[in-house]
Amino acid sequence: DTAVSQTPKYLVTQMGNDKSIKCEQNLGHDTMYWYKQDSKKFLKIMFSYNNKELIINETVPNRFSPKSPDKAHLNLHINSLELGDSAVYFCASSQGWTSGYNEQFFGPGTRLTVL
Amino acid sequence: GQNIDQPTEMTATEGAIVQINCTYQTSGFNGLFWYQQHAGEAPTFLSYNVLDGLEEKGRFSSFLSRSKGYSYLLLKELQMKDSASYLCAVRTGGGNKLTFGTGTQLKVEL
Numbered sequence: 221d222t223a224v225s226q227t228p229k230y231l232v233t234q235m236g237n238d239k240s241i242k243c244e245q246n247l248g249h250d251t252m253y254w255y256k257q258d259s260k261k262f263l264k265i266m267f268s269y270n271n272k273e274l275i276i277n278e279t280v281p282n283r284f285s286p287k288s289p290d291k292a293h294l295n296l297h298i299n300s301l302e303l304g305d306s307a308v309y310f311c312a313s314s315q316g317w318t319s320g321y322n323e324q325f326f327g328p329g330t331r332l333t334v335l
Numbered sequence: 336g337q338n339i340d341q342p343t344e345m346t347a348t349e350g351a352i353v354q355i356n357c358t359y360q361t362s363g364f365n366g367l368f369w370y371q372q373h374a375g376e377a378p379t380f381l382s383y384n385v386l387d388g389l390e391e392k393g394r395f396s397s398f399l400s401r402s403k404g405y406s407y408l409l410l411k412e413l414q415m416k417d418s419a420s421y422l423c424a425v426r427t428g429g430g431n432k433l434t435f436g437t438g439t440q441l442k443v444e445l
Contacts, residue, residue: 224377251431261420263378263435276432310377317430319365319385324433326377 223247224327226311232333233301240297241330243311251275252294253312253324254286263310269294270317301334308332337361339436341423346442347413355408355439357423366426368433369397369408373419381421382408410441418443 224245233239245252253276254266268276269288283299294311311327338360347353357367366385370378384390384399384406396409410417420440424433 261372261438261440263422263438265432265434268432275430314431319426319429319431321383322431323368323380323383324431326379328377 226327230331238299243294245313249313251314251317255310257308306334337434341436341439344440352411357406359404359425363427367406368424370422371419413443
C-alpha cells in the first residue's frame with residue numbers, strides 16, 4: 221500500500237504547454253506539500269495545504285496553481301511551461317501543521333522535462 | 336533569511352563510522368530533521384532533534400546543539416546500501432515548514 225502516491229512519474233512536454241501532477245495520500249494526514257528538487261538536488265518548498273486551506277505559498281510564479289479538492293489530494297497545475305520548470309516535483313504529507321514530531325512523508329516524485 | 340550548510344560529498348569505507356555535519360543560521364528554530372534520499376527515489380525520514388543532545392536509532396544517531404547552530408548525523412557499521420544523499424532540514428516558526436540544506440552525497444566503498 222503506497223502511503224503517498226503521485227501521477228505521472230515521468231512527464232515530458234513542450235514549452236508553452238499546460239500540465240498537471242496529481243498527489244494522493246492514504247495516511248489520514250491533514251497537511252500536504254509540494255516541493256521542487258532542481259538538478260543540483262536542492263529541495264525547496266513551494267506550497268502547503270492544511271485541511272484544504274493554503275498555508276504556504278513561497279515565491280513561486282503564478283503559473284503554478286495548487287488545488288486541494290479534499291484532505292487526501294493535492295494537485296499541481298502548471299501553465300505555460302518553461303525550460304526552467306524542468307525538475308523533480310515531490311508531494312509530501314504530515315499528520316498536521318503544528319510542531320512536534322511531525323515528520324513529512326514524501327511521494328515518489330514526478331520528473332518533469334520541458335523541451 | 337536562512338542558511339543551512341552541509342558538505343557536498345563524503346566517501347567512507349564499508350563497516351566504518353561516518354559523521355555528516357550540518358550548520359544552520361535561522362531565526363525561530365523549532366526542530367531539525369535528517370532525511371535519506373537514494374538516487375531517483377523519495378526522501379525518507381531518519382531522525383528528529385528539537386532539544387540539545389543525541390538521539391539514537393539503531394545504526395543512526397543525530398546530535399543537536401542549538402546554541403552553536405550545529406547538528407550531525409552519525410552512521411555506524413556502514414553498509415553499501417547507505418550510499419545516498421543525506422539532507423538536513425530545519426523547521427522554523429510554529430508550523431511545519433522545512434528548509435532543506437543542499438544535501439551531502441555519501442559514497443560507501445569496499
